Amino acid sequence: MRSDAILNDAARGSSDPRQRRPIPAWVATTALLLPTYGWLTLAVLLPLLTMFVFSFMSATPMGKTPIVFTLKHYRAFIDQPYLINIAWTSLVIGFWTTLLCAVFGFLAAVALARATVGRMRETLLVLLLLPFWTNGLVRVFSWTMVLRENGFLDGVVDMVLPDIGSISFLYTRYAVVLGLVHGYLPYMILTCYIALSTIDDAIIEAAASLGARWWTILLRILLPLAAPGLISGAVLTFVPVIGSFMEPRILGGKVGVTMGTVIEDQFTQAFNWPLGAALSFTLLAVVLAIFATFSGVLRRGTTA
Amino acid sequence: MTNVNVNSVAKTYGTTPVLTDISTDFPEGSFTSLLGPSGSGKTTLLRIIAGFIRPDEGIVSIGGRDVTHVPVWGRNIGMMFQSYALFPHMTIAQNVAFGLGRRGIHGAEARKQVDAALEMVHLPGFADRMPKQLSGGQQQRVALARAMVIKPSVLLLDEPLSALDRRLRQEMQVELLRIQRESGLTTIFVTHDQEEALTLSDKVAILDKGRIVQIGDPETVYEKPLTRFAAEFLGDSNFLKGKVESGAVRLADGTVVHAAGTLPADGAQATLAVRPEKMFVAKDPSPGNRLTARITTVIYAGQALSYILETADGMQVKLFAQNRDGNVLKQGETVVLGWSADHTVAVAD
Amino acid sequence: MTQLGRIYLLAILIFLYTPILVMMAMGFNESQLYELPFSFSTRWYVALMDNQQLLKAGMNSIIIAVITAVISTCLGTMASIALSRRTFRGKSLLQLLLLPPIAIPWLITGTAMLVFFYWSGIGRGMHALLIGHVALAIPYVVLVVGTGFSTIRADLEEAAMSLGSTPIHAFFAVTLPLLFPSILGAALFAFAVSLDQFVISYFLATPGYSTLPVQIYSAIRKGFTPEINAISTLLLLGSMAAILIFARFAKPGDVRDKR
Structure with missing residues (x-):
């Protein structure tokens, strides 16, 4: 055996041209990953870092003004109490949007999973998701067509009940919530549907065979089993909603002042970038806290 | 001379030894089963012989040539996978001709060899179908034809029959044995099915915790087990x-x-x-x-x-x-x- | 029960599509002030043809979306190969790093880009928009292509190698053809993401160089005419087409196949 091995050792590296050593694995892996992560570093990670630094500056660095670092922008909530009201408005809007999306989205997912089959289900799913991947701005704009005075809604109401007058509620918080629900409902339907589609039909049949009525099945079986999808849908609705600014601007008018619009103002109107940065980071902290709280559910929900 | 020899092969993942000091010889034309529970290292050993895994220590030689540092594609092996691993975007003929193409055989000559290989597995006339149109058993026959057509030095089988139902499996066992006997190809077969191992092999190697605890002809291994594990695992x-x-x-x-x-x-x-x-x-x-x-x-x-x-x-x-x-x-x-x-x-x- | 479920779904669809359809219809309404009754007219589409600002922004949007699709698909596919087929330390961290562009509100990402690009001298304009759009599209490409990878068994490449393919040949002969629909789907998806992107563009556009959504936003805020409905309709139809073609390739409805 030994002598064989030595002979073979001597014969190693023989003439077979295919015997070339492959490129070390880590070189190939790095080469594949570097462009993507380099790009993300340049476009996302470094900007977030820079903004973090900016949030400690006393004023937007313009010209030769010396840069002074301060914590004052993080005290904005204490120094400018109206910000607390605005933050509260954002949270309330976020809460109602998420709740309405959850209720209507879950029921839609149940209807999709239980009341449709085959091609009809596929078509419906695509139709339900399609708006989500179209321009959000245009969809918000669309609602102004419906909600404005003498708009589509008033037209319909006038046809049914001619004496009631205008029920237009454009430029109210209801309009903002309505527009946001319209924006994120498809996403909630998708996450709930993914969770529901993994449920074995036999479970429902078993429950029915044990005498469960449909509402019992809905509340005691489908709801708990779809909970991961419901929660990840809720998180992925709530987070962008509290950072939204165009929906409150367009549908809320004067009452549509939220954290999003305040931050936007700092960058586009007031040019107080450090304050905007500090507010952005406060918002980011809230977002990260939400993600951290639900990370377990999200991981299961998104890999389903 | 296309025996396969494994000498003092060891493999460790992290701190878990998967194979410890494996030395054995698979003589020319023999049909050897590697039998063991999951985690015993049988698949790792097969993949080391195939070249998918590089051993930490030891030498693998095929037909007297040390191939320890030769990558898979330079080893001239034929391999069958549990999942058949047919290329779904190619016809049956293209699948079987794949290895021939890598060896510079194209055109009419390739076509001739492909037809012969499909004949051998009793699937003539299937050349232009897609894998999806074939049953599991038929797909596995194509996989066998694809592995055999390149005239490999050694045939490596990674639980190729375990995805088939019982009847088909028995049919394929007979087929596999016939083709192996006709070709005289050194064959190494990983399985966890003891009956399959006993029926098919000239030699059975029982692995446990990364070691070969016993290797020999099926009768000896069954009648005269050396260890309690061997006696318990086989029968x-x-x-x-x-x-x-x-x-x-x-x-x-x-x-x-x-x-x-x-x-x-x-x-x-x-x-x-x-x-x-x-x-x-x-x-x-x-x-x-x-x-x-x-x-x-x-x-x-x-x-x-x-x-x-x-x-x-x-x-x-x-x-x-x-x-x-x-x-x-x-x-x-x-x-x-x-x-x-x-x-x-x-x-x- | 089945009947009730279907009626409910129909109601949801009506809710989702009514405003969009009303908006589209108003683009064909004669009245500048969106007054009813409806009288059909294509005057706003004709006017649109003369609106150089909107047309230029539309062209910019399409150019940016195409370049974004190409770059992000190449980069994202490469990353996806490494993330799907190779094992290395720190992989889960890298996968986590794909989330910020998707998960952090675009307002935050957008303002951060504005601050960094200003501070670093990259500035604003087309190149800045491209940097931002590609970064937003890459995670989607990695996800879509990664889903494609998960439907391709790793042992196909092993089978090719056992037949004499080098890993590179095995990739091009076996994996890439099987992956092609996913890559095409990812490119369409990236195109749609870029075409619809407003928030990032809003902060990175300059008065001289902007995209369609940015122009639409400023028009909405300044007081709009049905021209906006016309261009919005075109934009919606464009991205809906991209997504529908994507759905043909990647079958997002077949959720259970994604393992």
């Missing part, structure tokens, strides 16, 4: 523990049992293995071993009967019997079990 076995006394073993209840082969020295502890089907209910005094036990469970399976018995000191013994005369022993009966010393083997724990 079923009763184990009788006792102390060696003047060339025999005295059990705890005083019964003296004779065994074939060598026993440890007098006074040492020994474990004897006896196959349950080698035991019988002894009606009249006859030469051989004896053990008195009471029947606790009767398992009636039509043609075969299994009994679980218990001796006076609580040792459990299994007994398999053919249902030859329709007389089934009753639970609670006390019987005398008899068996030959030739069927009693001392095993290492």
